[in-house]
Amino acid sequence: MIELDKVYFENCLETLSRMDNDSVDCVITSPPYNMNLRIRNGKYCSRQIVKELSTKYSTFDDNLPIEEYNEFHSNVLSELLRVSKVVFYNIQIVTGSKRSIFKMIGDFNEQLKDIIVWDKGVAQPAMQKQVLNRRTELILVFETDYPISRQYKYANFERGTLNDIWEIKRGKKVSKNHGATFPEELISKILENFTKEGEIVYDPFMGTGTTAIVCKKMNRRFIGSELGKEYYDFILERLSELNNEIQF
Numbered sequence: 234m235i236e237l238d239k240v241y242f243e244n245c246l247e248t249l250s251r252m253d254n255d256s257v258d259c260v261i262t263s264p265p266y267n268m269n270l271r272i273r274n275g276k277y278c279s280r281q282i283v284k285e286l287s288t289k290y291s292t293f294d295d296n297l298p299i300e301e302y303n304e305f306h307s308n309v310l311s312e313l314l315r316v317s318k319v320v321f322y323n324i325q326i327v328t329g330s331k332r333s334i335f336k337m338i339g340d341f342n343e344q345l346k347d348i349i350v351w352d353k354g355v356a357q358p359a360m361q362k363q364v365l366n367r368r369t370e371l372i373l374v375f376e377t378d379y380p381i382s383r384q385y386k387y388a389n390f391e392r393g394t395l396n397d398i399w400e401i402k403r404g405k406k407v408s409k410n411h412g413a414t415f416p417e418e419l420i421s422k423i424l425e426n427f428t429k430e431g432e433i434v435y436d437p438f439m440g441t442g443t444t445a446i447v448c449k450k451m452n453r454r455f456i457g458s459e460l461g462k463e464y465y466d467f468i469l470e471r472l473s474e475l476n477n478e479i480q481f
């Protein structure tokens with residue numbers, strides 16, 4: 234049984250295994266980007282952490298071999314599409330995610346509704362020459378009910394009011410140990426345009442809990458999963474601070 238307004242400290246696939254078909258209205262999430270997978274001599278080279286470049290996740294290395302990373306997305310996405318009508322899957326093209334993103338777009342082309350480009354305004358300088366500076370992230374939008382059309386079945390916006398490039402500055406760092414947090418504006422834009430008050434939103438990779446915080450502020454119900462104990466504790470702290478603010 235899954236409770237609302239609760240974050241589960243576990244692998245999201247475990248939470249998903251207890252969730253019924255079509256039991257949430259929307260998924261908003263950002264999976265790990267496989268940030269630390271490198272290429273050496275023209276081949277992916279996992280299991281080796283470049284400390285000074287690595288993302289600071291305390292719980293995992295974020296460098297799965299590419300086949301395992303492909304499988305990870307495929308398993309998670311299939312489950313997300315079983316439980317939710319619409320899925321906003323935010324991911325950045327980096328060395329370790331590039332192949333998987335392109336594969337996911339192909340494998341799930343029948344449910345892929347749209348690709349929204351999140352423009353952060355400032356590019357991350359590339360580490361090497363002949364590499365594009367990365368200023369954007371992608372939001373792959375999947376829908377199960379009406380994917381053939383460009384028209385969203387569950388959306389609130391009027392004709393001509395919402396573009397496919399979202400200019401939103403990178404989020405404030407809310408935790409020194411988590412580099413990749415959602416800006417609140419990104420979540421609120423999705424909630425405002427694609428959900429209604431009281432609807433249920435699931436984030437399988439909660440990180441610092443931004444999805445939960447914005448859901449609370451905008452009167453949506455949330456469910457979350459997070460594997461890292463440190464992040465899980467941090468989410469509980471953030472939620473309790475918000476509860477105290479709301480009471481005063």
Ligand SMILES: C[S@@+](CC[C@H](N)C(=O)[O-])C[C@H]1O[C@@H](n2cnc3c(N)ncnc32)[C@H](O)[C@@H]1O
Binds near residue numbers: 460
């Ligand atoms: C890119 S971050 C998400 C950041 C989040 N959007 C925020 O605003 O803070 C990905 C998170 O997923 C967590 N994670 C990785 N694998 C997981 C899994 N299988 N199940 C649940 N959480 C996982 C990591 O610990 C990390 O905090």
